[in-house]
Amino acid sequence: MQITVTGRHVNVTDEVKEYAREKVTKLPRYYDRIQAIDVVLDHDSGNFLVEIIVRVERADPFVAHESGPDTFALIDTLADNLGRQLRRHKERVRNRKHPADQAEFTEAE
Numbered sequence: 001m002q003i004t005v006t007g008r009h010v011n012v013t014d015e016v017k018e019y020a021r022e023k024v025t026k027l028p029r030y031y032d033r034i035q036a037i038d039v040v041l042d043h044d045s046g047n048f049l050v051e052i053i054v055r056v057e058r059a060d061p062f063v064a065h066e067s068g069p070d071t072f073a074l075i076d077t078l079a080d081n082l083g084r085q086l087r088r089h090k091e092r093v094r095n096r097k098h099p100a101d102q103a104e105f106t107e108a109e
Contacts, residue, residue, distance in 0.1 A: 001028065002036040010043035016071055023079040024052065030086035033057040041071060050074040054082055062086060 003024055005017045020039045028034050035055045042049040044067075051065035052075075064081045066074045 001034050003039070004036070005039045006041070008040060008042040010041055010048075012041055016041070016075075019072060020075050023075050024054075024082075026079065027054060027082060027086060030083050031056060031090045034086075039075070048074060050078060052078045052082055054086070056086075056089075059089065062089070 003021055005012060005020050024037045024039060027037065033056050035057060037055070038051075038053040040051045040053070042051075047067045047069060048071045049065065049067040050071060051063065054062040056062065062082055062085050064078045064085070066077055066081075068074050
């Protein structure tokens with residue numbers, strides 16, 4: 001899995017890079033087919049914009065973005081959001097072959 005932390009119009013400090021890497025390395029817990037994660041930080045008129053893009057096998061990329069004054073809080077929020085998205089995607093992929101309605105029908109008989 002490749003992790004990239006970049007900045008647009010802003011120099012990203014080593015502290016922020018390390019914190020972002022630490023947070024996004026936890027995402028494979030939720031879905032193990034992650035190929036790459038891109039963290040993009042941008043600075044615009046006093047606020048920071050953080051965007052995290054997760055590329056997975058056989059699906060469109062998962063994207064989350066947020067803006068605010070504190071980059072660390074934004075990274076925390078986005079990591080939680082992406083964890084939720086990946087967990088939901090994994091449940092959908094798993095339940096595609098065995099829908100819940102079919103299981104309830106067989107138990108009723």
